[in-house]
Amino acid sequence: xxxxxxxxxxxxxxxxxxxxxxxxxxxxxxxxxxxxxxxxxxxxxxxxxxxxxxxxxxxxxxxxxxxxxxxxxxxxxxxxxxxxxxxxxxxxxxxxxxxxxxxxxxxxxxxxxxxxxxxxxxxxxxxxxxxxxxxxxxxxxxxxxxxxxxxxxxxxxxxxxxxxxxxxxxxxxxxxxxxxxxxxxxxxxxxxxxxxxxxxxxxxxxxxxxxxxxxxxxxxxxxxxxxxxxxxxxxxxxxxxxxxx
Ligand code: 13P
Numbered sequence: 721x722x723x724x725x726x727x728x729x730x731x732x733x734x735x736x737x738x739x740x741x742x743x744x745x746x747x748x749x750x751x752x753x754x755x756x757x758x759x760x761x762x763x764x765x766x767x768x769x770x771x772x773x774x775x776x777x778x779x780x781x782x783x784x785x786x787x788x789x790x791x792x793x794x795x796x797x798x799x800x801x802x803x804x805x806x807x808x809x810x811x812x813x814x815x816x817x818x819x820x821x822x823x824x825x826x827x828x829x830x831x832x833x834x835x836x837x838x839x840x841x842x843x844x845x846x847x848x849x850x851x852x853x854x855x856x857x858x859x860x861x862x863x864x865x866x867x868x869x870x871x872x873x874x875x876x877x878x879x880x881x882x883x884x885x886x887x888x889x890x891x892x893x894x895x896x897x898x899x900x901x902x903x904x905x906x907x908x909x910x911x912x913x914x915x916x917x918x919x920x921x922x923x924x925x926x927x928x929x930x931x932x933x934x935x936x937x938x939x940x941x942x943x944x945x946x947x948x949x950x951x952x953x954x955x956x957x958x959x960x961x962x963x964x965x
Contacts, residue, residue, distance in 0.1 A: 723937060723964040724879065724921045724944035726812060726842065727757045727951025728750070728781060732865025738763035738768065744954025746774030753944070753964040756808050757951070760842040761796050768805040779808030782816060785829050787836070798833040802868025807832045810842045810946075812868055814885045824867030835872040843868050844925070845906075849886035857884075858905060865909050867950065880906055881946040889948060897941050899924055903941035930956050933963030 725837065733741070738759050749755060756777040759767060764778060771778050784795035798809060811834065812827035831841040845864040847857035861882070869878065882902050884894050894902075903922050911917045924936055925946030936942060950956040 721919065721943070722752070722754050724754045724923060725758065725957075725961050725964055726779065726808065726810070726879075726881075726923065726944065726946045727957055728813070728925075728946055728948050729757065729759045729952060730781070730815070730948060731760060731892060732952055733763055733939050735761055735763060735766055736756040738767050741952065741954055742767045742774070742776065743771050745776060745957055746770065748954065748958040749774060749776065750962060750965075751775075753961050755961055758810055761801075763823070764801070764806065765804050772864075773807065777807045778805055778835075780806050781810050781813070781962070783811070783830055783833060785826060785833070789831060792958070798830075798837045798839060802837040802839055806839065808840045808842050808879070810844065810881075812864070813844045813887060814846055814883060818885075824864055827868040828870050831868065831878075832870045832872060835877050838877070840877050841873070842880055842881055844881045844883050845890075846883040846885050846926070852886065857902070861902060861906070862909065865906065869913075874914055875916025878914070879921050879923060880910070881923040881925050882906060882922070883925035883946060889927070891927050893927045893932055893936070894924075896935060898937060899939045899942060900945065903939065916929065928960060930959035930963070932965075933960040937964050 758779040771781045780801040783798040787797045816822045834841040848862045910920045922941035923944040923946045928945045928947045
């Protein structure tokens with residue numbers, strides 16, 4: 721299976737920047753990896769057609785806890801992001817867990833909504849600095865996996881992203897040994913618990929850059945990358961995609 725490179729733009733961009741970034745990626749993209757961009761909701765419609773034409777999937781950075789539609793001011797449902805062409809929905813990012821107090825239970829329910837729509841949930845897990853210092857990183861991640869992944873998950877509708885919180889936006893990358901250890905553990909979990917486990921891609925995220933992409937993507941059981949800062953510049957994102965060759 722091809723590696724999957726996902727750009728999580730977080731709360732960045734403008735109409736103009738979004739369209740330029742997608743054309744820049746489209747112009748330089750090689751076909752060695754599956755590629756997805758996840759801009760803020762408000763820019764999704766504006767880039768959907770260009771992304772589709774270029775073979776770039778689009779994804780949302782979150783979705784509502786609630787089904788389809790209703791009196792939920794400010795929320796965007798999984799069925800709405802499906803309607804505008806999204807294939808992926810990132811869930812349980814550490815910034816959602818931290819700033820919106822999202823628990824594993826909330827993440828699991830959102831993943832159910834995503835699966836109801838036939839979309840792919842990109843469920844994020846990862847330990848904090850303090851948890852790693854205390855030697856709890858493995859148990860924390862296993863607990864997140866057990867409690868965040870719904871029974872509806874299978875190889876057809878799940879991507880897992882391992883993002884150690886201390887590596888996000890800090891320029892600190894996990895060592896290849898750390899990544900290999902955690903990805904091996906996540907791979908075993910997936911193989912034991914899910915149908916069609918070989919189709920579940922396990923992404924690494926946290927300060928992925930052009931300089932470290934190829935070596936991180938070569939670590940066993942790393943099936944792609946979830947990229948933050950470096951996904952906001954077409955040349956950097958393209959270099960990371962090239963690193964998946
Ligand atoms: P950075 O690549 O900016 O460290 O962000 C990683 C991330 O959080 C992607 O979801």
